[in-house]
Structure formats: structure tokens, C-alpha cells
Amino acid sequence: xxxxxxxxxxxxxxxxxxxxxxxxxxxxxxxxxxxxxxxxxxxxxxxxxxxxxxxxxxxxxxxxxxxxxxxxxxxxxxxxxxxxxxxxxxxxxxxxxxxxxxxxxxx
Amino acid sequence: xxxxxxxxxxxxxxxxxxxxxxxxxxxxxxxxxxxxxxxxxxxxxxxxxxxxxxxxxxxxxxxxxxxxxxxxxxxxxxxxxxxxxxxxxxxxxxxxxxxxxxxxxxxxxxxxxxxxxx
Numbered sequence: 001x002x003x004x005x006x007x008x009x010x011x012x013x014x015x016x017x018x019x020x021x022x023x024x025x026x027x028x029x030x031x032x033x034x035x036x037x038x039x040x041x042x043x044x045x046x047x048x049x050x051x052x053x054x055x056x057x058x059x060x061x062x063x064x065x066x067x068x069x070x071x072x073x074x075x076x077x078x079x080x081x082x083x084x085x086x087x088x089x090x091x092x093x094x095x096x097x098x099x100x101x102x103x104x105x106x107x
Numbered sequence: 108x109x110x111x112x113x114x115x116x117x118x119x120x121x122x123x124x125x126x127x128x129x130x131x132x133x134x135x136x137x138x139x140x141x142x143x144x145x146x147x148x149x150x151x152x153x154x155x156x157x158x159x160x161x162x163x164x165x166x167x168x169x170x171x172x173x174x175x176x177x178x179x180x181x182x183x184x185x186x187x188x189x190x191x192x193x194x195x196x197x198x199x200x201x202x203x204x205x206x207x208x209x210x211x212x213x214x215x216x217x218x219x220x221x222x223x224x225x
């Protein structure tokens with residue numbers, strides 16, 4: 001199974017900061033990667049699909065990049081509603097594994 | 108409104124069985140692959156199972172293979188997960204999720220809690 005390793009596992013940031021989260025795959029997955037945001041007690045919400053395509057309705061401060069084994073989710077200017085846990089997921093093959101998550105906390 | 112609503116969760120003893128349901132509305136259910144994802148308390152997301160639109164292709168995580176069975180009824184706009192031989196480690200919130208194109212899960216239900224305990 002393909003393993004996805006996110007870094008960091010958690011981070012503290014301030015409103016307005018630029019935040020970058022990395023997801024590394026144990027083998028190449030082309031661009032078959034999605035990013036989700038999850039808030040406590042809620043279902044995950046799709047942010048990015050196909051590594052860099054922004055889901056409809058998601059603010060443009062979110063962006064994704066990468067291909068092969070290394071991927072990045074960037075929040076250009078962190079907003080209060082962005083404090084949450086973020087997960088990557090690969091769709092290259094089954095099982096469709098998730099990263100372990102990155103918790104973004106208020107500094 | 109596009110919506111997925113899970114039901115069927117609850118408390119079950121180890122070795123017991125449970126059947127989860129996911130009711131879809133607001134979209135053409137029969138056109139989409141569907142999935143189950145779970146999240147143990149305080150833990151991350153774990154993909155559990157996927158089923159293609161016509162049920163031709165079915166996949167399972169190794170952790171549930173042989174114990175769980177995914178199915179769907181396109182006439183009833185419903186997805187199911189039959190869970191047998193349940194273990195304590197199956198305790199989690201179970202989400203159903205839609206896959207529109209093989210590259211993401213774009214719609215998720217609110218989740219249903221399954222607790223396996225004696």
C-alpha cells in the first residue's frame with residue numbers, strides 16, 4: 001500500500017500567515033492527490049483535487065501543487081475559519097490511503 | 108440539495124454485526140462510485156471500502172476484508188456496509204462519501220458512530 005506522510009503533524013500560526021503543508025508519497029502517484037479540511041465533530045471537506053485543482057466554492061487562498069511523490073497545500077493568508085486539521089489522500093491505486101493529518105492551531 | 112445521510116450505527120458487542128446505510132439525495136446516485144471512510148476517536152481518516160456505480164468493482168481495506176461487505180441499491184439511492192465479526196478496533200465514526208471522477212471524495216455524510224464494546 002502507498003503510504004502518505006504529512007509534515008508537520010501540527011503547527012501554530014497567526015491570522016494572515018502563509019501556511020504550507022507537505023504530503024510525501026512512498027511511491028509515485030502522478031497527480032492523483034486530494035486535500036481535505038476537517039473541523040472538530042464535522043465531516044471532511046474537499047479543498048483540492050487532482051493535486052492542484054481548486055474545488056468549487058473553496059476560497060482562492062487555498063492552493064495545491066506537486067506531482068509524483070511530493071505535494072504541497074498552501075494557505076496564502078490564514079483566516080480564523082482555517083484553523084482545522086488537513087488531510088491528503090491518494091487515488092493512484094487501492095487502498096486509497098490518507099495522510100495522518102496536520103493540525104493547524106492558533107498561535 | 109446534494110446530501111448523504113448515514114444511519115445504523117450504535118453499540119455492539121465484540122463478534123457482533125451491524126449494517127450501516129447511506130441515503131443519497133439531490134443527485135443521480137447510480138452514476139457515481141461510492142465509498143466508506145472511518146475515523147476512530149481522536150485519530151485520522153481511514154479508507155474502508157469502495158464500490159463502482161454498477162457494483163462491478165469493489166475494493167476493501169485489508170483491515171476489514173472478509174468481515175465487511177459493501178453494497179448498493181441504485182433503485183433506492185442507497186449505499187450499505189454490512190459489518191460482521193466486529194472488533195474493538197472497528198470503533199469509529201463511519202462516513203459515506205461520493206467519488207465523482209476517481210480523484211477525490213466531493214460529498215460526505217455527517218457520519219454515524221459505531222462502538223464495539225462488551
